Amino acid sequence: xxxxxxxxxxxIKTRGQQVTLSCSPISGHRSVSWYQQTPGQGLQFLFEYFSxxxxxxxxxxxxxxxxxxxxxxxxxxxxxxxxxxxxxxxCASSSGTSRYNEQFFGPGTRLTVx
Amino acid sequence: AQSVTxxxxxxxxxxxxxxxxxCNYSSxxxxxxxxxxxxxNKGLQLLLxxxxxxxxxxxxxxxxxxxxKSETSFHLTKPSAxxxxxxxxxxxxxxxxxxxKLTFGTGTRLTIIP
Numbered sequence: 190x191x192x193x194x195x196x197x198x199x200x201i202k203t204r205g206q207q208v209t210l211s212c213s214p215i216s217g218h219r220s221v222s223w224y225q226q227t228p229g230q231g232l233q234f235l236f237e238y239f240s241x242x243x244x245x246x247x248x249x250x251x252x253x254x255x256x257x258x259x260x261x262x263x264x265x266x267x268x269x270x271x272x273x274x275x276x277x278x279x280c281a282s283s284s285g286t287s288r289y290n291e292q293f294f295g296p297g298t299r300l301t302v303x
Numbered sequence: 304a305q306s307v308t309x310x311x312x313x314x315x316x317x318x319x320x321x322x323x324x325x326c327n328y329s330s331x332x333x334x335x336x337x338x339x340x341x342x343x344n345k346g347l348q349l350l351l352x353x354x355x356x357x358x359x360x361x362x363x364x365x366x367x368x369x370x371x372k373s374e375t376s377f378h379l380t381k382p383s384a385x386x387x388x389x390x391x392x393x394x395x396x397x398x399x400x401x402x403x404k405l406t407f408g409t410g411t412r413l414t415i416i417p
Contacts, residue, residue: 193346222405232393232407245404279346292405294339294346 191216193282193295201301207268210298212280214261220244220285221263222292223255226277235278238263239285267300275302305330307396309408317416322381324411326394329375336377337395337405338368347393353377364388389415 194213202208214221222245223235234247238257257263261282267274277299281292310325328334335354339347351362358370364387368379377394394408 224407231409234404234406237404247404281347291337291349291352294348296344296346 193280193293195278195280195295195298197298198296199299199301201303202270203303204270204272206270207266208270208300210265210267210278210280210300212263212265212282212295214263214280214282215293218282218284218293219261220283220290221257221261222281222283223263223265224279224281225249226279226297227275232279235265244285270302272302274300276300305334305396305398305406307394307406307408309392309394309411311411312409313412313414315414315416316384318386319383322379322384322388322413324379324392324394324413326377326379326408327375328377328394328396330396330398332398335397336368336370337397338362338366338377338379339393339395341391341393341410343390350379350392384413384415386415386417389413 196211220239222237224232226232236255237245241257252268255265277297279297280295283290283292306329308327337352338350340350341347350366351360353360353370361367366381368377370377391410391412393410395405397405
């Protein structure tokens with residue numbers, strides 16, 4: 190089975206721009222979660238989508254949004270970028286049917302905001 | 304509410320000696336607990352998970368962890384460290400109701416001394 194893929198792997202943007210990141214989960218997985226990883230804040234949960242519906246949300250401003258398509262692929266959008274949005278954005282997929290489900294992580298998208 | 308505390312931000316051990324990475328958790332309910340590893344510029348990989356079936360959990364690459372409810376701990380151990388174990392390790396707690404929100408510890412960087 191192919192693993193979780195994220196595109197692009199690296200991205201450089203300037204303040205005020207917006208960005209869209211993409212995540213393709215493992216085939217058959219219906220849950221996709223997004224995380225932000227920074228040296229200062231560590232790994233923080235952004236949101237989780239299950240069957241095209243947002244099922245859970247972290248404590249991030251409304252500039253951070255996401256969606257999930259019928260094929261379970263997910264996109265994350267950040268509008269009006271700020272310097273502090275520079276981070277590694279990780280996507281994880283699971284079957285989403287149990288709290289014991291393992292989450293499989295992608296390699297991440299490294300976003301740099303100048 | 305739930306939280307997880309990794310007691311050491313950095314651990315150094317010599318190759319061939321035991322590894323101990325400490326994790327304490329707090330949860331209103333009986334939690335699920337995980338250990339993930341992240342090698343440089345890679346996503347996270349699951350090492351092992353506690354799902355209430357057995358308190359001593361064996362994972363990949365010779366790692367194991369023991370769930371101690373009385374001490375609210377879930378420490379990760381390995382009898383003999385290998386150079387390839389050098390990485391960042393995250394202790395993670397998940398609530399016991401149906402969503403997939405994970406709470407990550409701040410991570411422990413493991414350095415192996417040749």
